[in-house]
Amino acid sequence: MAELMMLSRRAALGALLAGTALAACSSPPPKVYTLTTVPGAAAGGRPVTASVALVDIPKYLDRPQIVRRSGAVQLGVDEFERWGEPLANMVQRVLADDLATRLPSGSVVTTSRTLSGDEALTVELALNRFDPDADGTVVLEAQWRLRRKSGGRARTETARITRRPADDSVTAEVRAMSDALGELADRIAGSIR
Template identity: 45%
Template sequence: MRRRGLLAALALGACARSPEPRLFTLAPLPGEARPGGPRTIELRRPGLAGYLDRPEIVRAAGPYQVGLAGAERWAEPFADMLGRVLAENLTQRLPGSTVFTEAGGLSADADGVVELDVQRFDADAAGRVTLLAQVAVRRGSGRREGTRTRSLRLSLPAAGDGTPAMVAAMSAALAQLADAVAGMLRGG
């Protein structure tokens, strides 16, 4: 009995010393609003490289190495957050279009579908954020009718040191991705 009490006290002491997690979220950013997109757009749940599919914030730590940002975590599952923020960005850029996510509570027949595969989305040791993604946009009712694909590599420097500056640069990269996707949805 005594041993269990000692183990419980040690476990509680270890928990008391662990730092509180700092939670971060990507934010939508405004862009050029231009009509001409499909009336309804379904944004499918983004595919993620395995190393990004975790609650911890990932940074490049050196050649062939990534690191986790300790107690700094995403406030929601990363793929869900990417989809939510990209949908908000697209809604702002495509007035007259209704954008909904596959992961959300709505389902409807969509006039346009966006699929996204994120292969890289992190910051290097110097704080430069890189977003590498493949995008497929379909307009029309046929499975292959009007499908356009594009590979995008976006790279932006963070405006300062630390995680808040990195997350701001990631939000800016996601806004640039939304600009490109909106153009594809308009037929450009």
């Protein structure tokens, strides 16, 4: 009987320790981030209708986690710092909103998911890079093409934009990414006018 009680106490102690270990291993809830529209100077002139086509991003960025470079050849991800939507879709949506604030009043900019077929031009965007360096500096390398419905030659341009976050937080990093995308919208809007 004493042996049975001893085994029972050991089992209870084992269960308590296992429960404590599981509680210690529980993960914090993920933090979810989104890029935001950055105000820009609106241009004068005739209104423009445009659409932002699907955005092409490198496969290493095509994941829910925010990717950072931790060295020349090493990438880092934190399982609990995530994007609120796929990065390509978010860039497409925010770029369309950024362009709408920069083009002449009355302009309409949509994403390819809301195409009416009447847009005067389409912006095609390929991001070669959109992530922070090991020192935290956000690097956006992009190539874009404007296709006009009226025909004519499509023009392709490139940009390399860097932004230093205000501090080391992920929030500041995402704000710097939004600022970089806003600067890209400035350049694209300038090439549309």
